[in-house]
Amino acid sequence: MRKLCILLFIPIVISCAVKKVDLVVHHATIYTVDSGFSVAEAMAIDDGKIVAVGSNDAIMKKYSGREAIDAEGKIIYPGFIDAHAHFIGYGRSLFQVDLFGCNSWTEVLQRVKQFADKNPNEPWIRGRGWDQNKFPGKQFPTNDSLNLLFPNKPVVLGRVDGHAAVVNAKAIEMAGIRPGQTIVGGEIETRDGKLTGILIDNAESLVDNIIPKATKEDYEKWLVAAQRNCFAQGLTTIADCGIMHDEADIIDALHKDDKLQMRLYVMLSDTKANYDQYLAKGPYKTDKLFVKGFKLYGDGALGSRGACLLHPYSDKPGWSGFLLSAPGHFDSVANVLSKTDFQMCTHAIGDSGNRAILNTYAKYLGSGNDKRWRIEHAQVVNKNDFSLFGQYSIIPSVQPTHATSDMYWAGDRIGADRIKGAYAYKQLLQQNGWIPLGTDFPVEDISPFKTFLAAVVRKDASGFPANGFQIENALTREEAIRGMTIWAAKGGFLEKEVGSLEVGKKADFIMLDKDLMKVGEQEILNVKVMGTYVGGERVFGR
Helix, strand or coil, rough: HHHHHHHHHHHHHHHEEEEEEEEEEECCCCECCCCCEEEEEEEEEEECCCEEEEHHHHHHHHHEEEEEEEEEEEEEEEEEEEEEECCCHHHHHHHCCEEECCCCCCHHHHHHHHHHHHCCCCCCCCEEECCCHCCCCCCCCCCCCHHHHCCCCEEEECCCCCCCCEHHHHHHHHHHCCCCCCCEEEEEECCEEEEEEEEEEHHHHHHCCCCCCCHHHHHHHHHHHHHHHHHCCEEEEEEEEEEEEEHHHHHHHHHHHCCCEEEEEEEECCCCCHHHHHHHCCECCCCCEEEEEEEECCCCCCCCCCCCCCEEECECCCCCEEEEECCHHHHHHHHHHHHCCEEEEEEEECCCCCCCCHHHHHHHHHCCCCCEEEEEEEEECCCHHHHHHHCCCCCCCCCCCHHHHCCCCCHHEEEEEEEECCHHHHHHHHHHCHHHCCCCCCCCCHHHHHHHHHHHHHCCCCCCCCCCCCCCHHHCCCHHHHCCCHHHHCCCCCCCCCCCCCCCCCCCEEEEEECCCCHHHHHHCCCEEEEEEEEEEEEEEC
16 A cells, blocks of 8 residues: 555656746757856746746756757847837838948939839838938939939938938928928028928928828838848847837737737837827836837937037038927926936937936936936047936947948048047946947848947948957947847846846747857858747747
8 A cells, every 4th residue: 555655656746846838948058148147058938938047957857848949059148139229110111212322322313213113103202221421422412313203203212310311392392391491400401592302300300291191001011021020130129219109009009919029118209299198197018018218309410410519510610410409398308207207218419419418317317316218329428428327327328330330431520539439338338337239220230240240349241440440449248248138128127027038037039050259250240040039939930
């Protein structure tokens, strides 16, 4: 009888010792990106979350997966997080004229003509990506050729950074724009009394406001396409910076219909409609959507000379750029948001723009606060202003590829002295001890590997410059990985859910064929994503 009891007891012990879970990943090199940046071999996942991380022996003895992945030594990181991007804008751009990389205005015109021929029923022709700094002479184009090619159809072609556009005469006519017309925070370019078609910053809204609204079907098409490309790059969470409340509703509906799996941290645009919709009810949170920020624009971009500088541009004497709103506007919004749980996130490029926003934030933030108010880009900072980031716990949200895209002409814009305080990521990191990294796509490529390369090596995809651009501001490999994972999560108050592979967190991870912590710099852009997982479910790869 005693022997029978023992025999009956054995299978009970065995069944209790091995726990059934949804997924076990083993024989991997897992960078957990926890506080110690520890490396594990295996992890167990159940109900979309990580339940255990450890050695192969420890995990495989304790857990049995309904599905098991033998990683065969491959490298696993937390899913990459883009701390500053334009997810909707990127999706929209996939169905417009792609003007990125054009080396002349002639090439721009050729691409527009090809697009128009393939899409004859489009009522508007829209495109984005041109950069006059790549053209011979580096001057803004005029719309003369567009007017000849498209006399009866409106054309709007956005600059690479989204802070300027060239529009044709038909679009100008439809918008009712007149020579000599002015607008606060923008410029309508006129030469010899004639409109050139160049609209800078707030002037772009004159045409944007008359473009027919997109349908829900349009948004679904855009976002599903954007998601597919992002998952292929290992991105699992994205901060979409500056959208409307009804667009957030569309994202929410697509999540609920299982048509969209991408996690999104949303910053609402600085408009009365958004404040009216959200301030009273507070932030909105689901498993995959967090609406908690408001995105403001302090100034324009350096490339279009709309960034607000303390002293005139080195290549345009007498011109210092401009703020996009009166200083009182930023102060009033800061006053309101300081009494809420919403995050204030403000685009600031020039040293004057950064100073204005830093001082506005400082007025409402005490030292040691955890409001995590952000300055998006923090691109050119006066040497006397860096300390304000640390003193008031203001978070610089930066995009390393901006440095390697702008380095060819940024020195001409602001001179040898000011450039030393530009794209200064190491100096900015030192202020708070952490810094979220992003791309600002579609302004830059969506690739997080280009982010890593630019942050660590300070070179572009061609390996230029040989010794790196202002290499003293390079980040270490660990800092860059943290900036693309846990620090990016922290930038959106998501660090307790995603950004590292720890027990209790969502099982968002990627599998790579090479190790970013060890691969040679010339191989960084050749690293391939073998698989992308959101909540333990594969969304990319075999």
